[in-house]
Amino acid sequence: MAKILKQRNIISLLILIAIVFPFLTKNEYFIHVMTLSFIWMIGVYGLNLLAGYTGYLSLAHAGFFAIGAYSLGILTVKAEMNFWLAFLLSLLITGILGFLIGLIALRTKEHFFAIYTLCVGYIIYLVIDKWDSLTEGVRGLIGIPAPGKAGPINFEEPLSQYYLVLFFLLVTVLIVYRIIHSLSGRTYIAIRNSEDLALTIGISTMKNKLSVFVLSTIFAGLSGALYASFIRFIGPDIGQISVTFDLLTYLLVGGIGTLSGPIVGTVLIVWLSQELQFLQDYRMLIFGPVLTLLVIFYPRGIVGALTGWKHKRDEKRKPQAARASSMAFGKSQVTVDKPVKEG
Amino acid sequence: MLKLQNVSVKYGSFTAIENLKIEVEEGQIVVLLGANGAGKSTAFKAISGLKKPSSGEIFFQGTPISRRTADKIVQLGIVQCPEGRHLFPAMSVYENLKMGAFVHRRKKDEIKKSMSHVFELFPILKEKQHDPAGSLSGGQQQMLAIGRALMSKPKLMMLDEPSVGLAPLIVEQMFEVIKTINKEGTTILLAEQNANAALKIADKGYVFENGSVVLQGTSNELFSNDEVRKAYIGA
Numbered sequence: 001m002a003k004i005l006k007q008r009n010i011i012s013l014l015i016l017i018a019i020v021f022p023f024l025t026k027n028e029y030f031i032h033v034m035t036l037s038f039i040w041m042i043g044v045y046g047l048n049l050l051a052g053y054t055g056y057l058s059l060a061h062a063g064f065f066a067i068g069a070y071s072l073g074i075l076t077v078k079a080e081m082n083f084w085l086a087f088l089l090s091l092l093i094t095g096i097l098g099f100l101i102g103l104i105a106l107r108t109k110e111h112f113f114a115i116y117t118l119c120v121g122y123i124i125y126l127v128i129d130k131w132d133s134l135t136e137g138v139r140g141l142i143g144i145p146a147p148g149k150a151g152p153i154n155f156e157e158p159l160s161q162y163y164l165v166l167f168f169l170l171v172t173v174l175i176v177y178r179i180i181h182s183l184s185g186r187t188y189i190a191i192r193n194s195e196d197l198a199l200t201i202g203i204s205t206m207k208n209k210l211s212v213f214v215l216s217t218i219f220a221g222l223s224g225a226l227y228a229s230f231i232r233f234i235g236p237d238i239g240q241i242s243v244t245f246d247l248l249t250y251l252l253v254g255g256i257g258t259l260s261g262p263i264v265g266t267v268l269i270v271w272l273s274q275e276l277q278f279l280q281d282y283r284m285l286i287f288g289p290v291l292t293l294l295v296i297f298y299p300r301g302i303v304g305a306l307t308g309w310k311h312k313r314d315e316k317r318k319p320q321a322a323r324a325s326s327m328a329f330g331k332s333q334v335t336v337d338k339p340v341k342e343g
Numbered sequence: 344m345l346k347l348q349n350v351s352v353k354y355g356s357f358t359a360i361e362n363l364k365i366e367v368e369e370g371q372i373v374v375l376l377g378a379n380g381a382g383k384s385t386a387f388k389a390i391s392g393l394k395k396p397s398s399g400e401i402f403f404q405g406t407p408i409s410r411r412t413a414d415k416i417v418q419l420g421i422v423q424c425p426e427g428r429h430l431f432p433a434m435s436v437y438e439n440l441k442m443g444a445f446v447h448r449r450k451k452d453e454i455k456k457s458m459s460h461v462f463e464l465f466p467i468l469k470e471k472q473h474d475p476a477g478s479l480s481g482g483q484q485q486m487l488a489i490g491r492a493l494m495s496k497p498k499l500m501m502l503d504e505p506s507v508g509l510a511p512l513i514v515e516q517m518f519e520v521i522k523t524i525n526k527e528g529t530t531i532l533l534a535e536q537n538a539n540a541a542l543k544i545a546d547k548g549y550v551f552e553n554g555s556v557v558l559q560g561t562s563n564e565l566f567s568n569d570e571v572r573k574a575y576i577g578a
């Protein structure tokens with residue numbers, strides 16, 4: 001049982017389910033919802049790298065999501081560029097803007113950083129909303145093309161779109177996995193642990209924070225570009241702060257700073273929202289308190305709770321290591337470390 | 344090797360250290376003595392680049408370093424072992440040591456060599472290399488903090504109150520190891536309240552009060568000084 005709960009195994013299992021999912025259900029609507037979930041997950045992974053592993057809570061994430069989406073939309077619809085070229089460029093644009101914004105934003109820390117990025121996110125939203133000549137403002141951008149044909153595969157079909165998005169999600173997970181288990185990953189965790197301590201052992205914290213910030217915005221941009229090509233229509237509301245909070249909710253529920261948290265949280269919340277749609281906005285009456293309780297009792301979400309529970313079982317067998325979990329040095333509850341090896 | 348020239352450091356409008364003059368020669372063990380809040384850690388922060396001096400200059404091997412960032416200063420060969428033995432509690436002992444070699448991250452062989460050197464000094468760390476650092480005892484954590492600092496192959500190692508909260512026997516062992524590290528060629532700057540143990544291994548010392556040096560001299564001079572005995576040795 002303990003083995004099954006290893007995050008790597010959880011992920012392998014989830015991938016398998018994702019691959020066979022379209023064969024289990026013939027319902028196109030389900031496939032549509034699932035494709036959307038995958039798109040969100042990519043964005044959540046970006047947020048997780050920054051907020052979860054490095055300890056910098058960015059509230060500008062929806063802004064970068066929108067930059068990715070609008071870059072693709074404008075380049076394909078208005079500049080009539082080839083889809084894949086526009087797709088690549090939109091990631092590049094998001095990354096460059098992320099770099100410039102990060103350069104300034106990362107001079108702040110903790111709640112100042114959160115507030116600063118909150119403002120940045122709002123400014124991005126305003127620019128999209130007001131810059132009519134470029135973005136079509138509130139009318140939105142219509143007629144964004146799907147990826148089109150690549151050899152025998154026609155990406156206009158829901159099923160091939162599903163697999164395309166799944167492919168990008170897997171690439172995302174793989175990249176994040178590699179980063180977290182590399183020296184860079186440990187460096188990010190060291191920064192989350194204590195920036196002064198990281199500096200003390202010779203880590204250039206600014207360089208590392210900037211690189212993870214840019215990476216995080218590129219994932220947001222990727223998520224946005226995929227969204228634009230999947231929904232084929234975008235309006236300024238995709239850059240609204242509520243989208244950032246949605247992504248953050250997925251991350252918190254699944255498990256911030258865990259490798260499989262973004263998948264678990266997103267699937268769960270997206271499907272729950274679908275199932276509870278009859279409640280309309282009263283859903284929040286349920287989500288709000290549940291989220292609050294979860295953050296209080298399980299600061300590392302569902303995945304954190306499961307691995308924590310597994311740890312306790314292991315430690316009961318190995319009494320000597322039991323002291324480890326009781327010694328929490330982290331800055332706050334959310335950032336208390338668990339061995340990364342778990343992932 | 345290290346020279347502080349009229350260094351002052353402020354936290355906001357509060358001056359934590361003022362006009363500090365300290366000199367450390369290569370190969371020495373130098374100790375900063377002082378009660379809580381005297382400014383020892385602040386002096387360390389200024390040297391290691393965590394806190395920029397508001398005036399004055401710090402020279403390391405003749406180069407001014409007060410404008411350099413902390414990571415560059417580690418590359419120059421100054422490493423700080425901060426107070427409260429800060430570790431990465433969730434990482435294993437081995438990973439903590441490896442993080443200590445961050446500035447040499449591309450030299451795998453050197454890392455291996457430094458690692459076995461640390462394991463020689465602290466055999467217990469080898470035994471526990473796969474345990475999370477947070478599960479170690481206080482003394483072992485201090486050993487790990489020192490070991491991690493050594494991994495950067497420093498020319499100058501600063502230790503901020505390594506003896507605090509440790510049993511007397513462990514303190515004695517700790518200072519033995521510090522002496523060994525010094526004999527092997529690392530210059531040591533030590534901050535301590537435990538003057539007795541520190542002066543035994545030190546070449547010279549500075550006594551801090553309210554952010555200024557009030558007394559300085561060789562260990563023997565300080566050891567036999569009445570005020571020092573009264574304030575820090577309790578005899």
Ligand SMILES: Nc1ncnc2c1ncn2[C@@H]1O[C@H](COP(=O)(O)OP(=O)(O)OP(=O)(O)O)[C@@H](O)[C@H]1O
Binds near residue numbers: 354377380386426536
């Ligand atoms: N981050 C800070 N902000 C404001 N004041 C500080 C800060 N850190 C230290 N101080 C003040 O600076 C003075 C010197 O503190 P410092 O930590 O350098 O003393 P210390 O000699 O290391 O003491 P201890 O033996 O307790 O470690 C103290 O009065 C302390 O209150």
Ligand SMILES: [Mg+2]
Binds near residue numbers: 383384385426503
């Ligand atoms: Mg101190």
